[in-house]
Amino acid sequence: MNIKRASVLMSYHLRHDPQDLVMDKQGWVYTAALLKKLKISMEELEYIVAHNDKKRFGFSEDKIKIRAHQGHSAKLGLDIKFEEVQFPRTYYHGTARVNIISILNNGLSSKTRAYVHLSKDIETARNVGLRHSKDVVILSIDGNQMKRDKIKIFESENGVILVEWVPAKYIVINK
Numbered sequence: 090m091n092i093k094r095a096s097v098l099m100s101y102h103l104r105h106d107p108q109d110l111v112m113d114k115q116g117w118v119y120t121a122a123l124l125k126k127l128k129i130s131m132e133e134l135e136y137i138v139a140h141n142d143k144k145r146f147g148f149s150e151d152k153i154k155i156r157a158h159q160g161h162s163a164k165l166g167l168d169i170k171f172e173e174v175q176f177p178r179t180y181y182h183g184t185a186r187v188n189i190i191s192i193l194n195n196g197l198s199s200k201t202r203a204y205v206h207l208s209k210d211i212e213t214a215r216n217v218g219l220r221h222s223k224d225v226v227i228l229s230i231d232g233n234q235m236k237r238d239k240i241k242i243f244e245s246e247n248g249v250i251l252v253e254w255v256p257a258k259y260i261v262i263n264k
Contacts, residue, residue, distance in 0.1 A: 095127045096137045100145060102126065103157040105165075114168045116156040120148065123155055144247035159245040163203045171243035171251055177232030180207035180250050181263065183218020183225050189262070192228065197255035204243070204251035207232075211263065227263040235259050 102110055103118065110118045110126060124134060138146045138155070148155050161167050182197060182205075197205045208214040211227055218225035232242055235252070243251040 092129075092133060092137060095129050095133065096141065098127055099123065099134075099137060100157065100160075103146065103155070104160045105162045107165075112165070112167075114166075116161060116165075116167050116169050117149065117154040118156065120152055120155045143249075147246055158247045159204065159206070159249050159251055161203050162201055163199065164201070165203075167203065171245055174232070174236070174242040174244050174250070177236045177242050178209075180209060180230040180232050181211050181214035182207050182228045182230060182255075182260075183214035183216070184228065185218065185222030186224040186226050187222070189226055192260060193257055193262075196257040196260065197228075197230075199253065204253060205255055207250035207252065207255075209248065209250065229261050229263045230255055231259045231261075 102108060102123070103112075103116070107118060108126075110122050112118050120131075120134070124131060127134075134155070138148060145157055145160070146155060147158055156169075159169075159171075161169070184192060199205050206217070207230055208217065214227050215225055218227070232250075235255070236242060240252065240256075245251060
């Protein structure tokens with residue numbers, strides 16, 4: 090199996106459907122089981138983890154287990170403990186222009202995922218949005234006011250900002 094294909098399958102299994110992999114409540118699966126499922130070597134797995142452009146995966150300290158840092162489907166019912174952001178700021182979200190009216194009326198919801206993903210910078214938000222549409226709009230999210238209003242904001246190990254929902258009142262179109 091080539092590395093790109095293995096990375097795509099790994100993302101699917103660790104974020105959405107573990108199938109026969111045993112996943113604990115924190116999203117960890119045994120590395121050996123994943124290697125067997127993907128039919129790749131430990132060296133290839135280490136390469137995927139080290140070179141993933143989004144730093145999406147991480148090993149346990151002893152490399153016995155591996156997981157995706159975030160992006161899990163809500164249906165998995167995981168209880169991953171993320172660090173709560175103590176000093177929030179403005180965050181960004183890239184989306185297709187066709188979604189703007191709905192977002193400005195209803196806010197950002199996680200849909201099938203456990204959390205809404207926000208970015209710390211405009212360029213990352215734009216790149217995420219481009220995965221869904223060529224006509225991307227960047228939204229600014231007032232993290233400071235969300236925190237003052239007692240909305241919990243988390244950060245995953247790879248720097249993605251996570252919230253359960255972003256009410257519309259915290260969202261403006263970035264100019």
